[in-house]
Amino acid sequence: MDNLFRSLDTDRANVVWKWKLLEELRQSGLRGDDPRVERAIGNALAEGRPFQPGQPEWLDPNQFTEVLREPVVRRALEGDLVVPPTEFQEFSRAVEKIYTDLLPDRSGEVAGYIPTLKKAPPNRFGIAVCTADGQMYQIGDANAGFSIQSTSKPVSYAMALEQLGAREVHTWVGQEQSGGAFNDPRLSLDAAGKPQNPMINAGAIATLALVESGVEVSERFARVEQTWGRMMGRPPGFDHRTFLAERDTGHGNRGLANLMAAQGMLKMDPTDRDAPQKAAEFYFAVCSMQVDAAGLAAAGATLANGGVAPYTGERVFSQETTGRVLSVMGHSGMYNDSGRFSDQVGLPAKSGVSGNVMMVVPEKRLAVVTFSPRLDEAGNSVRGVEVCRQLVERFGLHPYKSLGTDRGRDLGSAADASRRALGGMPTPTLSGKVADPARPQVPAGAVSHRETERKW
Numbered sequence: 069m070d071n072l073f074r075s076l077d078t079d080r081a082n083v084v085w086k087w088k089l090l091e092e093l094r095q096s097g098l099r100g101d102d103p104r105v106e107r108a109i110g111n112a113l114a115e116g117r118p119f120q121p122g123q124p125e126w127l128d129p130n131q132f133t134e135v136l137r138e139p140v141v142r143r144a145l146e147g148d149l150v151v152p153p154t155e156f157q158e159f160s161r162a163v164e165k166i167y168t169d170l171l172p173d174r175s176g177e178v179a180g181y182i183p184t185l186k187k188a189p190p191n192r193f194g195i196a197v198c199t200a201d202g203q204m205y206q207i208g209d210a211n212a213g214f215s216i217q218s219t220s221k222p223v224s225y226a227m228a229l230e231q232l233g234a235r236e237v238h239t240w241v242g243q244e245q246s247g248g249a250f251n252d253p254r255l256s257l258d259a260a261g262k263p264q265n266p267m268i269n270a271g272a273i274a275t276l277a278l279v280e281s282g283v284e285v286s287e288r289f290a291r292v293e294q295t296w297g298r299m300m301g302r303p304p305g306f307d308h309r310t311f312l313a314e315r316d317t318g319h320g321n322r323g324l325a326n327l328m329a330a331q332g333m334l335k336m337d338p339t340d341r342d343a344p345q346k347a348a349e350f351y352f353a354v355c356s357m358q359v360d361a362a363g364l365a366a367a368g369a370t371l372a373n374g375g376v377a378p379y380t381g382e383r384v385f386s387q388e389t390t391g392r393v394l395s396v397m398g399h400s401g402m403y404n405d406s407g408r409f410s411d412q413v414g415l416p417a418k419s420g421v422s423g424n425v426m427m428v429v430p431e432k433r434l435a436v437v438t439f440s441p442r443l444d445e446a447g448n449s450v451r452g453v454e455v456c457r458q459l460v461e462r463f464g465l466h467p468y469k470s471l472g473t474d475r476g477r478d479l480g481s482a483a484d485a486s487r488r489a490l491g492g493m494p495t496p497t498l499s500g501k502v503a504d505p506a507r508p509q510v511p512a513g514a515v516s517h518r519e520t521e522r523k524w
């Protein structure tokens with residue numbers, strides 16, 4: 069404690085200014101409105117004499133010790149978070165640049181099938197990045213609310229897996245790309261009437277039918293909300309207008325529920341003839357939960373962290389479940405453009421027609437969420453896909469496109485050369501040493517700028 073205290077007591081007044089502590093935490097990626105930071109500082113300050121309005125607040129050594137009892141604050145000040153501060157800042161700066169570059173982009177159309185989406189302000193744009201430790205960077209409309217739509221699907225699948233196990237779940241829903249649009253009635257089900265995967269509408273309806281089945285629907289919905297709340301660190305809202313409109317216009321989804329029920333592929337009470345309609349309505353309600361990019365980024369960070377939520381450290385899903393969810397997001401999360409997205413980005417992601425994209429970067433244990441309502445033809449946010457693409461290219465995050473450069477062999481490929489031109493990884497030599505003719509050798513122990521980039 070002493071060293072940390074001394075390093076922050078820059079005025080040598082035997083106090084740490086609250087603003088100074090917050091600034092130090094901010095540099096590491098922890099925001100002042102992070103619930104853990106607010107709680108830790110709030111509790112510590114409550115032990116001292118109250119400050120006058122307008123008076124700068126400070127912590128004495130005892131209060132500072134109290135703040136350090138919050139593990140994430142201690143780790144942040146010791147430079148021990150999952151993404152080191154310099155890397156987090158570098159990533160944040162890149163996000164800011166991409167945001168600024170894409171802000172004028174007006175291509176694409178907002179979803180027009182229900183009024184709430186049709187009337188959504190089309191130019192909104194927000195990005196949020198959250199790591200497994202809850203380091204958060206956000207820019208633009210990252211706190212603007214939107215209905216979660218299809219981005220609810222991975223979590224419905226996770227809940228079903230946790231409750232029933234993969235074997236049972238996959239007797240009701242498949243694991244393959246559908247090969248068609250997310251709501252295509254001809255391509256959604258296989259020959260036995262089983263939906264192709266949990267990321268298309270039929271699969272999501274079937275999956276939700278497994279979640280807390282047998283329990284009253286309001287209670288089932290509450291558990292879905294609670295699960296999202298556990299991941300995000302705060303409960304989702306609910307977009308009533310979207311729910312009413314989804315329910316009024318959701319004939320296709322009701323049709324899918326009926327088709328599955330007709331073939332015995334929807335888990336339901338067989339004596340309740342309205343059960344397929346109820347299954348569809350449960351799905352509409354789940355799609356209508358309201359979130360923002362910052363909250364969704366924390367949910368994504370939970371997946372990036374193997375199922376442990378960033379703000380509470382609570383295990384929400386097992387590693388096994390999380391792995392399955394990321395796998396299906398990897399092959400079917402981006403509607404009918406999932407194959408191309410996999411080629412260009414190569415990371416698990418899920419999009420929703422409100423204009424959100426949640427991308428998980430497992431290697432870095434973080435998630436990037438964008439919100440921008442204008443969509444491309446597949447239904448993915450135009451700016452959202454571009455953010456993913458540019459970040460992956462800038463930091464070499466595609467899991468299959470940097471192979472061979474860091475395993476002690478210089479393949480001398482064109483891809484390698486282009487990475488080097490972009491300022492990516494140094495080229496390893498046959499001896500396994502990194503040789504970069506463009507740069508002088510760095511003394512042992514020193515961390516070069518190039519090394520920092522390499523981590524991304």
Ligand code: GLU
Nearest residue numbers: 217218269355420421422
């Ligand atoms: N509620 C929408 C539907 O079922 C979800 C659309 C989406 O985000 O993919 O049509």
